[in-house]
Amino acid sequence: MVRPKKNKTTTSPKGFFAAGLHCGIKESGKYDLGLLACPTGAKAAAVFTTNKIVSAAVTICKKHFKSPGISAVIVNSGNANACTGHKGIENAVAMCRKTAQELKIENRNVLVASTGIIGEQLPIKTIAAGISKAAAKISASSKAGLDFAKAIMTTDTKPKQAVRQMEISGSKVTIAGTVKGAGMIAPNMATTLCFITTDAAISKPLLASALKTAIDDSLNRLTVDGHQSTNDTAIVLASGLAGNRPITSRCPRYRKFANVLGELCEDLARQMALDAEGATRMFKVVVEGAATKADAAKASRAIADYPLVKCAVHGGDPNWGRIICAAGSVGVKLNAEKLSCKIGPMTVFQNGVPKKFDAAKASKIISQRDHTIAVNLGAGSASDFCYGCDLSAEYVRINADYHT
Amino acid sequence: MVRPKKNKTTTSPKGFFAAGLHCGIKESGKYDLGLLACPTGAKAAAVFTTNKIVSAAVTICKKHFKSPGISAVIVNSGNANACTGHKGIENAVAMCRKTAQELKIENRNVLVASTGIIGEQLPIKTIAAGISKAAAKISASSKAGLDFAKAIMTTDTKPKQAVRQMEISGSKVTIAGTVKGAGMIAPNMATTLCFITTDAAISKPLLASALKTAIDDSLNRLTVDGHQSTNDTAIVLASGLAGNRPITSRCPRYRKFANVLGELCEDLARQMALDAEGATRMFKVVVEGAATKADAAKASRAIADYPLVKCAVHGGDPNWGRIICAAGSVGVKLNAEKLSCKIGPMTVFQNGVPKKFDAAKASKIISQRDHTIAVNLGAGSASDFCYGCDLSAEYVRINADYHT
Numbered sequence: 001m002v003r004p005k006k007n008k009t010t011t012s013p014k015g016f017f018a019a020g021l022h023c024g025i026k027e028s029g030k031y032d033l034g035l036l037a038c039p040t041g042a043k044a045a046a047v048f049t050t051n052k053i054v055s056a057a058v059t060i061c062k063k064h065f066k067s068p069g070i071s072a073v074i075v076n077s078g079n080a081n082a083c084t085g086h087k088g089i090e091n092a093v094a095m096c097r098k099t100a101q102e103l104k105i106e107n108r109n110v111l112v113a114s115t116g117i118i119g120e121q122l123p124i125k126t127i128a129a130g131i132s133k134a135a136a137k138i139s140a141s142s143k144a145g146l147d148f149a150k151a152i153m154t155t156d157t158k159p160k161q162a163v164r165q166m167e168i169s170g171s172k173v174t175i176a177g178t179v180k181g182a183g184m185i186a187p188n189m190a191t192t193l194c195f196i197t198t199d200a201a202i203s204k205p206l207l208a209s210a211l212k213t214a215i216d217d218s219l220n221r222l223t224v225d226g227h228q229s230t231n232d233t234a235i236v237l238a239s240g241l242a243g244n245r246p247i248t249s250r251c252p253r254y255r256k257f258a259n260v261l262g263e264l265c266e267d268l269a270r271q272m273a274l275d276a277e278g279a280t281r282m283f284k285v286v287v288e289g290a291a292t293k294a295d296a297a298k299a300s301r302a303i304a305d306y307p308l309v310k311c312a313v314h315g316g317d318p319n320w321g322r323i324i325c326a327a328g329s330v331g332v333k334l335n336a337e338k339l340s341c342k343i344g345p346m347t348v349f350q351n352g353v354p355k356k357f358d359a360a361k362a363s364k365i366i367s368q369r370d371h372t373i374a375v376n377l378g379a380g381s382a383s384d385f386c387y388g389c390d391l392s393a394e395y396v397r398i399n400a401d402y403h404t
Numbered sequence: 405m406v407r408p409k410k411n412k413t414t415t416s417p418k419g420f421f422a423a424g425l426h427c428g429i430k431e432s433g434k435y436d437l438g439l440l441a442c443p444t445g446a447k448a449a450a451v452f453t454t455n456k457i458v459s460a461a462v463t464i465c466k467k468h469f470k471s472p473g474i475s476a477v478i479v480n481s482g483n484a485n486a487c488t489g490h491k492g493i494e495n496a497v498a499m500c501r502k503t504a505q506e507l508k509i510e511n512r513n514v515l516v517a518s519t520g521i522i523g524e525q526l527p528i529k530t531i532a533a534g535i536s537k538a539a540a541k542i543s544a545s546s547k548a549g550l551d552f553a554k555a556i557m558t559t560d561t562k563p564k565q566a567v568r569q570m571e572i573s574g575s576k577v578t579i580a581g582t583v584k585g586a587g588m589i590a591p592n593m594a595t596t597l598c599f600i601t602t603d604a605a606i607s608k609p610l611l612a613s614a615l616k617t618a619i620d621d622s623l624n625r626l627t628v629d630g631h632q633s634t635n636d637t638a639i640v641l642a643s644g645l646a647g648n649r650p651i652t653s654r655c656p657r658y659r660k661f662a663n664v665l666g667e668l669c670e671d672l673a674r675q676m677a678l679d680a681e682g683a684t685r686m687f688k689v690v691v692e693g694a695a696t697k698a699d700a701a702k703a704s705r706a707i708a709d710y711p712l713v714k715c716a717v718h719g720g721d722p723n724w725g726r727i728i729c730a731a732g733s734v735g736v737k738l739n740a741e742k743l744s745c746k747i748g749p750m751t752v753f754q755n756g757v758p759k760k761f762d763a764a765k766a767s768k769i770i771s772q773r774d775h776t777i778a779v780n781l782g783a784g785s786a787s788d789f790c791y792g793c794d795l796s797a798e799y800v801r802i803n804a805d806y807h808t
Contacts, residue, residue: 050735051729051732051733052732052733052735052736052738052740053728053729053731053732053738053740053743080725082725082729083725083728083743083753083756083757083758084757084758085756085757085758087757117725118723118724118725118726118728118729119724119725119728119753119758120758121758230728230729230732307711307799307803308803311799311800311802311803311804312803312804314800314804315803315804317804319522320523321484321486321487321521321522321523322522324457324487324522324523324634325455325457325486325522325634327457328455328456328457328634329455329456331454331456332456334456334457336456336457339457339487349487349523352487352489353487353488353489353491354487354488354489354523354524354525391800392800392804393797393800393801395711395715395800396715396718396795396796396797396799396800397797398715399711399712399715399716399719400715400716400718400719400721400796
């Protein structure tokens, strides 16, 4: 696996073109419309939010992504097109139709995604004009890929991209991706908007399987504020132009591809955690010694979600009491006399009793931009993990001021 | 039901004495030790945290409260005596023993509670000296009751007390209570420390039943940061000195007592919400049209717990999209085409479509110190409710700076 030096964007794999621009949904200047195109047609796989309220874009995208050859993805930011009724559905369809017209492809080969404020109708004329402009300027340049990454941002402070390369049956295969955060993020969902491109030749079911595993172990392990949004969508498009021997079974080539895709998604998840609303640092919670994997997942999420733990991390405070309290609060099996906790490599609580530790050193660890908190429940041998970020006053500022 | 004008504290009902003082757990001056006494012996009922990690105080209290005649409750703040192993248990026992010695009663008739930082051993000698002082100064005055209310505070900004009086079979019966918050509070647990005194003559099982119902509909409906602590304890003591005909069955007298106890607990819960860490306002979430009561409870809690809703309330922003998003995120049955939302009396979302509303007026409602958010899931006829409070930068400041 190699990280290519130059084009680190979704236009890096062969066959992909992109554009991003300001069309007029957001205040002047800020990019709010992105177009990703694969004129030769791509195999697609996707994961969507499990929220029972889904945006119009998700409804239409779920319908279209089953088409055999996806040629474009149209995305707007600044407006979620959620809770917008039949008019919202019409607008999502109109976004696909306009994109199809401009690119001379079929409606059903266009995927659509939206992110932003809930409950307002899209300014569809403004968007239609933007789609014409975007279609006219699509390019395979790294700048075009970056523009696309910028266009999907909401409260993100920077575009988030990653790329990986590998050799499969003598051919260079590239995978690239971009995500947007940065609130309404919790595990067990597709988590926000994520677009991945690859030139691998791979069958549709295996692409779907690799995506599901990669998302499960990365974006789905991240919690920012414990809630999934109405619009979460992760899409992977495979152009098949890399020239590799097609991956059609769970062979070593598949495993290689799946592993690299997993790594890419972990990279994106970490970038998202670090750019979560108001976040200044991220952490990984590892829960071991659980009776079941489900218990380990539940406890790790409870810890990462707990506002008091998030505040402690923000304050650089190795307050393991809150960590233990969170682990105990979700009904998982644990042995109070074997319960232990580590901050980084330092054991701070062991077999149910506080352990003397260097508080200054522990504070330094928990103040790092990226660190690990580990809890052993002493109740079995299962383990799981989760990513979290700190809770800052800035998070409150961002979300108390966000316009309705 | 009457609210008495003068003594509004836990020493208001006949038979109760109290004291509160600074013994030395907290920094100088702040009260950190409280003693409540009922020399004639009281019937007791209690509800405890459902966290799997419980403090040493909870462990001992659970054992002692089954005694037929409870004569005292000893409480310290500033240290939770949780995650402290065998030594912690010894210290909780020592607190009871010292109190029993001073008051010349039996160990098993003393209840104990602790609140504060997790994972540090109690300064037991300091506390023992404090218990001697407290025992020497117990009084039935309203000042003594207020001192007790102050002694149980941690990050609370003010003591929280309530009192109610009623007539039962010609006798005046008084119920009084005090609670401390103000973080680690979520529904479905005994919620923080709560001490209720009454002079009603009532059987132990009926006292327990009335307490459970009252707490279920009040303190258990409050969520501040979605987590129950290791120490939550609610205790009611009944001295039986009011002179009423003893309540021994679910007769109208029981219902009267239970209703007034419920009202008192609601009063305390509202005071807690308004004094939650960093909170500037509280709100009630009512979920109607649910398929089951469990669904309604789950959805109402999801909304009240959701940081983005809490931030919107803090910012006075009628952002109903976040409310709907939270309701959809917890897997409850809903009909997206019948889903509706009200902010105070204003309908802002109806049958799955945004409704034009006066945003300035809605903002005014959501900026009130106490308001109601209502959601109709359109999936049935069950309903439930929950109390929440706003999330402020002050919450982060308090909890990022809290010492370890």
